[in-house]
Amino acid sequence: MTTTTGTIGHFIGGKTIEGTSDRFGDVYNPSTGEVAAQVALASKAEVEAAIANAQEAFAGWAATSVVKRARVMFKFLQLVDANRDALATILSNEHGKIHSDALGSVQRGIEVVEFACGMPHFMKGEYSDNVATSIDLYSMRKPLGVCAGITPFNFPAMVPMWMFVVAVACGNTFILKPSEKDPSLPMRLGELMLEAGAPPGVLNVVNGDKEAVDAILHDSRVKAVSFVGSTPIARYIYATAAANGKRCQAMGGAKNHMIIMPDADLDQVTDALIGSAYGSAGERCMAISAAVAVGGIGPDVIDLLKPRVEALKIGPSLDPDSEMGPLVTAEHRARVKSYVDMGVEEGAELVVDGRDYVCDKQGYENGFYFGGCLFDKVTPAMKSYQDEIFGPVLQVMNVEDFEAAIKLPNEHQFGNGTAIFTRDGDAAREYADKVEVGMVGINVPIPVPLSFHTFGGWKDSAFGDLNQHGEAGVRFYTKTKTITSRWPKGIRAGAEFVIPTLND
Numbered sequence: 001m002t003t004t005t006g007t008i009g010h011f012i013g014g015k016t017i018e019g020t021s022d023r024f025g026d027v028y029n030p031s032t033g034e035v036a037a038q039v040a041l042a043s044k045a046e047v048e049a050a051i052a053n054a055q056e057a058f059a060g061w062a063a064t065s066v067v068k069r070a071r072v073m074f075k076f077l078q079l080v081d082a083n084r085d086a087l088a089t090i091l092s093n094e095h096g097k098i099h100s101d102a103l104g105s106v107q108r109g110i111e112v113v114e115f116a117c118g119m120p121h122f123m124k125g126e127y128s129d130n131v132a133t134s135i136d137l138y139s140m141r142k143p144l145g146v147c148a149g150i151t152p153f154n155f156p157a158m159v160p161m162w163m164f165v166v167a168v169a170c171g172n173t174f175i176l177k178p179s180e181k182d183p184s185l186p187m188r189l190g191e192l193m194l195e196a197g198a199p200p201g202v203l204n205v206v207n208g209d210k211e212a213v214d215a216i217l218h219d220s221r222v223k224a225v226s227f228v229g230s231t232p233i234a235r236y237i238y239a240t241a242a243a244n245g246k247r248c249q250a251m252g253g254a255k256n257h258m259i260i261m262p263d264a265d266l267d268q269v270t271d272a273l274i275g276s277a278y279g280s281a282g283e284r285c286m287a288i289s290a291a292v293a294v295g296g297i298g299p300d301v302i303d304l305l306k307p308r309v310e311a312l313k314i315g316p317s318l319d320p321d322s323e324m325g326p327l328v329t330a331e332h333r334a335r336v337k338s339y340v341d342m343g344v345e346e347g348a349e350l351v352v353d354g355r356d357y358v359c360d361k362q363g364y365e366n367g368f369y370f371g372g373c374l375f376d377k378v379t380p381a382m383k384s385y386q387d388e389i390f391g392p393v394l395q396v397m398n399v400e401d402f403e404a405a406i407k408l409p410n411e412h413q414f415g416n417g418t419a420i421f422t423r424d425g426d427a428a429r430e431y432a433d434k435v436e437v438g439m440v441g442i443n444v445p446i447p448v449p450l451s452f453h454t455f456g457g458w459k460d461s462a463f464g465d466l467n468q469h470g471e472a473g474v475r476f477y478t479k480t481k482t483i484t485s486r487w488p489k490g491i492r493a494g495a496e497f498v499i500p501t502l503n504d
């Protein structure tokens with residue numbers, strides 16, 4: 001078990017251990033508002049001990065054949081699959097998202113493991129024979145060493161699995177520093193990796209806050225850092241990791257626009273918006289948070305959305321009737337509320353006001369619930385539009401035509417995901433080509449790529465040049481070594497003072 005007397009420690013060197021820093025954070029059950037456990041916040045020394053474990057495990061793991069590493073992944077796949085319901089329950093309890101949605105996010109993690117089971121294919125390298133007389137040229141992919149992942153609260157299974165699954169299958173060892181808001185699931189993944197046959201120290205889970213993150217960023221034994229979280233922290237992680245000579249990919253926040261063309265099927269649009277704006281209470285980096293109604297259809301969109309937002313079934317995460325659970329913490333709820341207040345002050349029209357929502361189910365009155373909010377008449381000058389809100393708040397904007405619509409995502413600081421809903425192939429194709437955003441949906445509201453493609457946004461939504469998972473993930477977690485080889489039969493010339501051109 002990961003909890004002892006209500007505290008969550010760390011998973012280091014294949015063992016669950018208690019923290020020694022005497023610093024703890026509260027872990028809530030957002031559905032009830034109660035503190036469910038205390039998580040240990042690692043000191044610099046504890047992080048360094050975890051890195052030492054990972055460093056020790058590296059030589060053996062890197063030398064383990066990629067076929068055997070893939071077999072560990074096959075076993076891990078079976079274990080996560082067999083435990084998916086229990087994992088989703090842990091997730092719902094600490095995050096607050098409804099169980100079916102939690103199951104979906106575990107599934108998205110499983111798909112990365114399926115990808116990693118094919119790692120022998122991706123580690124094959126390249127070979128060119130006889131590039132000059134008797135000279136062969138080949139490249140190998142080598143793991144980097146100890147890698148680290150720092151992850152956000154909103155996907156405690158999927159995002160860690162984007163990272164450590166690929167890194168470990170490539171032959172690296174890993175330090176996972178999950179969000180301190182929902183640490184139990186990542187701890188369980190550490191246990192399952194050990195059960196799957198990953199030697200102790202290959203995957204370590206260190207809980208903590210900024211102190212732990214800074215210890216990772218400043219330790220020269222850590223060769224690569226993968227981060228997913230908010231943009232200000234992503235920027236800090238990227239700059240600090242790079243200054244310390246590490247590879248870094250750092251994914252940040254978002255404001256995802258859905259363009260609704262006048263010819264779109266508005267019933268389909270309404271369903272898509274309800275799911276993508278209010279699912280997971282809007283706590284998704286790919287949530288649609290701005291709906292752009294083109295060519296005078298705004299009033300129709302609002303008329304269709306309003307009753308649906310008012311009728312959202314908001315309740316405990318494990319209640320099968322709930323469509324939307326609570327927000328993650330009271331602090332986050334206060335932040336979301338402050339943005340709704342700001343939108344009202346800025347002059348947007350609050351069509352549905354969920355700010356005072358209270359769950360009336362017995363035992364859940366103190367949960368961190370927040371009702372769905374719907375704004376109309378939002379403009380680009382509003383700060384509540386420029387910033388990420390990360391809650392169940394949809395902002396509707398009205399524009400004349402396609403050109404004005406595409407300007408909105410293109411001029412926004414973020415560029416994570418976007419969608420266009422239309423029946424016009426020309427508009428869809430032009431949007432996909434011209435929009436300054438990393439992931440685009442055509443009549444698909446949440447275009448999260450599958451694991452064999454890569455995930456990553458543009459602009460302030462991602463720093464670094466290689467995305468998560470897919471071939472980009474393999475490239476991020478490996479370095480190439482290229483060998484030019486000539487055997488004695490081909491060695492005839494004496495010293496040569498001209499750069500070799502291999503032209504004979």
Ligand code: NAD
Pocket residue numbers: 150151152153154155159177178179180208209210213214228229230231233234251252253254284285388390416457461
């Ligand atoms: P966050 O930035 O607050 O925290 C992310 C991680 O950084 C956590 O592990 C946290 O402990 C650590 N951290 C926090 N403050 C730090 C500091 N000052 N110094 C060093 N480390 C620090 O993000 P969050 O609230 O957990 O997650 C929500 C955010 O993540 C949203 O902005 C969302 O858009 C973003 N997100 C982005 C993606 C993506 O792929 N682009 C995916 C999921 C979530």
